[in-house]
Amino acid sequence: MSRIAYFGPRGTFTEQAAHALATGQDELIPAQTVPLALDMLRDGQVDAACVPVENSVEGAVPATMDALADGPALVAVAEAVLVVSFSILTRPEITGAGEVRTLASHPHALAQVRHWVAANLPAAEVVATTSTAAAAAAVHRGEFDAAVSAPVAVRHYPLRELATDVADVPDARTRFLLLRRPGTLPEPTGADRTSVIATTPDQTGALAELLTELATRGINLTRLEARPTKGRLGEYRFYLDFEGHVAQPRVGDALAALHRRCTHVRFLGSYPKAGQPAPGPAGAAGGPATDLVPPHSTLDSAFVSAADWVAAVRRGERA
Numbered sequence: 160m161s162r163i164a165y166f167g168p169r170g171t172f173t174e175q176a177a178h179a180l181a182t183g184q185d186e187l188i189p190a191q192t193v194p195l196a197l198d199m200l201r202d203g204q205v206d207a208a209c210v211p212v213e214n215s216v217e218g219a220v221p222a223t224m225d226a227l228a229d230g231p232a233l234v235a236v237a238e239a240v241l242v243v244s245f246s247i248l249t250r251p252e253i254t255g256a257g258e259v260r261t262l263a264s265h266p267h268a269l270a271q272v273r274h275w276v277a278a279n280l281p282a283a284e285v286v287a288t289t290s291t292a293a294a295a296a297a298v299h300r301g302e303f304d305a306a307v308s309a310p311v312a313v314r315h316y317p318l319r320e321l322a323t324d325v326a327d328v329p330d331a332r333t334r335f336l337l338l339r340r341p342g343t344l345p346e347p348t349g350a351d352r353t354s355v356i357a358t359t360p361d362q363t364g365a366l367a368e369l370l371t372e373l374a375t376r377g378i379n380l381t382r383l384e385a386r387p388t389k390g391r392l393g394e395y396r397f398y399l400d401f402e403g404h405v406a407q408p409r410v411g412d413a414l415a416a417l418h419r420r421c422t423h424v425r426f427l428g429s430y431p432k433a434g435q436p437a438p439g440p441a442g443a444a445g446g447p448a449t450d451l452v453p454p455h456s457t458l459d460s461a462f463v464s465a466a467d468w469v470a471a472v473r474r475g476e477r478a
């Protein structure tokens with residue numbers, strides 16, 4: 160059994176993702192913010208933490224990116240992707256859209272319903288809260304008239320559904336990570352993702368050269384984000400996600416090259432891509448992966464046989 164902290168309170172999308180990544184015996188513990196969930200993991204109060212990392216409409220979740228870069232390192236062991244659409248929850252006494260004067264939610268959620276709100280609640284003052292579920296709780300306490308919430312929030316807070324399935328962009332998705340303290344890595348599955356944070360030196364072409372290290376090894380980059388180091392203006396950390404597992408020779412080789420080229424590299428984990436029938440202590444979202452490749456592809460074999468050839472040349476056995 161694992162104790163899993165998640166970005167809460169109860170009724171967030173992250174709680175749903177944590178359920179998807181947990182086994183039946185795991186205990187889920189809400190934390191009020193992403194940094195608090197990760198600190199509970201760093202302090203040893205919990206065994207794992209589940210946090211949102213990126214959304215297909217609004218992009219990266221900055222609180223998660225910063226909290227992963229600062230403090231002791233944590234590694235992702237699994238990911239889940241949820242389809243995201245929202246419910247507009249109001250206090251029961253509010254009977255129509257015209258009575259909604261204040262509307263609260265997480266900034267990422269508000270950004271995903273901006274057009275709907277402009278068309279349907281034009282008079283509402285929009286207020287940011289720490290999460291979608293915190294907004295629902297605040298509506299329940301009478302602090303706001305309505306919340307943009309995950310559909311499950313209505314099970315936790317006795318509110319009225321003014322509208323359901325609200326989303327400016329249909330089929331929007333959010334990706335979540337399950338993190339642990341550094342330890343044994345998940346086994347490679349053949350459809351894995353590796354995440355790192357790399358700080359490049361302030362030199363011409365530094366980022367281009369870093370990306371070339373991946374490209375020349377046939378490694379597909381799936382995400383590239385930049386966040387300021389918060390030190391000097393213009394100094395950035397790059398968050399890279401790419402396909403493959405550190406156990407694969409060419410991925411390990413690319414990581415070694417990043418380590419040589421960067422002023423700092425933090426390994427954030429090699430874990431099965433969502434959709435994998437993943438094993439492991441905390442499980443993962445099920446369903447078949449569409450891009451499953453054998454763990455040791457032709458490219459990997461080429462890297463292994465090239466290394467064997469160099470070793471034989473060094474021994475004077477080959478030329």
Ligand SMILES: O=C(O)C(=O)C[C@]1(C(=O)O)C=C[C@@H](O)C=C1
Nearest residue numbers: 171172173211265267290291333
């Ligand atoms: O507030 C929540 O319910 C969350 O789980 C956070 C979060 C996010 O930060 O992206 C997750 C999914 C939605 O995109 C909106 C909010």
